[in-house]
Amino acid sequence: MTHVLSSIDLAYWQSTLIKLIVVAILVPTTALILGIVFLFKVMSWMQSRKGPQEAGPRGLLQLLADGAKFVQKEDLIPDKADRFVFKTAPIVVLMSTLLLYVALPASQHLVVEDLDVGVFFALAVSSLSVIGILMAGWSSANKYSLMGGLRAGGQLIAYELPMVLAVVGVVIQAGTLSLNGIVQAQANGAIFGFSALGNPFILTQFVGFFIFLAAVQAELTQTPFDMPVAESEIVGGYQVEYSGFRFLFFFLAEFATAFVFAGIAATLFLGGYWFPGVDTSSKIYWILGPAVLFTKIMLVAFLIFWVRFTYPRFREDQLQAFAWKWLIPIALVNILVTGILKVVF
C-alpha cells in the first residue's frame, strides 16, 4: 500500500483539491478528538467529577450532540453591532487555524506545502487570530466583549515574542526554517556520538520547549492565561455576543489550533513524524508518519491541557510581567548560549 501511495502522480489542481478536502475534514476532527479526550475525559478525571455520561457510549458523542444543538440555534446579531466586522471575525480566526495546517509535515511528502520558511510561516499566520479576536471584541458593541478583545490583544502580543524567540534556538541547531528539514536534522543528529536515538531538540532546547509551551498556552487563551475570556469577570470576553454556529467556529478554531500547535511543538522539539531507527526517506512513513506524529501530538496536548485543568488564573499585570520580565530575557539568553555552543562545537 505504501508503494501505491508513493507512486501516484497527480496534477497540481488534483493534489491541491485533495489537500483542501483533507484539511477541511481534519480541522473539525482534531478539534473533536481534543475536545472529547481532554476537555471531557481527562478533565473530569483530574478534577474528580463525572463529565458527560449520557450521549453515546461513555458520553463520547456529547460534542457531536452539542454541535447539532449549535446548528439549530437562531442566528442572532445584536442591533448595535457592526454587522460586517461581526460576521468576518470568525472567518479570520478560522483562516489562521487552516493556514497553520499548511506547513505541518506528517511525513516527508505528506504535507500540504513543504514551505522553505515553514516555522516562520507558522508563527506569522498564528498571530492572524489576534486580528480576528480584536475584530470580534470591537464589533460586538458590548462592554464585556470590548474588554475581552483588548485583553486578548495585550496578552497575545506579549506572548508572541517569547514564542518567536524560543523557536530561534531550534532554528540555530537545525540550520533551516523548513519543518521537514528540522525533523531531518533531529533524525540525523547524535547525542555525544550516539546516533541511535537521533537528537530530539528537547534534550538541548528544554528551556525553549518550556517557553514555547507557555506561550502556546497564552496564544490559545487557556487557563492560566484565560483573562480574555474569564467567565467570572467578563462573562466570555469577545465571545459574549456570539451564539450558535458563529460561536462554534471560535470553539472549533481554538481546539484545532491547540492540536496544530501541539504538532508544531512536537515537530520542533520531539522529532515530529520521525520514529527512532527508521530513516526519514523510507516509504513506510506514508503510514507510520501520521501515526507517530499523532502520538507525539497527544503527548504534548496532554501537557498543555494538564496545565489548563490544574492552574488558577493569572492576574493581568502578573501575566504581562511574566512574559516581559521572565520569558523574554530567558529566551534571549537561550539564543546566545545556543549560538555560542553551536559555533564552539
Next chain:
Amino acid sequence: MSYSDFVRQYLTVALMGGLALILVGALLGVAGRILRPDRPQGQKYLTYESGVDPVGSGWSQSQVRYYVFALLFVMFDVEAVFIFPWAVGLETFGAFGLIEMIVFIAILALGLAYAWRKKVLKWV
C-alpha cells in the same frame, strides 16, 4: 525548486485561506439556513449586559493600561525577525556572526532594561 513551484506553494496557501470563507459560507449560509429557525423579536437583539438593559454605548471608553507594551512589542518583533536569517546561516558565519549577534542582542537587552528601569513594565 523552480520559481513557478515556489509561486504555486503560495497559491496553495492562498487557496487554504479561501477555504475558511467557503467553509463558513457553506455551513452558515446553506446548511444553517435550512436547519435553524428564524423568529425575529426585538428583545433578542439587545446587547447583553448581565440581564439588565445596557447603559450607554457598548464602545465605552476604558483605560488600556498596557498600551505601552504594544509599542515595545512592535520594536522587539521587528528585531526578532532579523534574528531568523542569522540563525539559519550561523554555521557559515561562524565566530564573526556570533559576535555580531551578541552585540545586537546586548543592545536589544539594553532597550528592555531601559524600559524596565523607566517602569514601563509596571502596572500603572
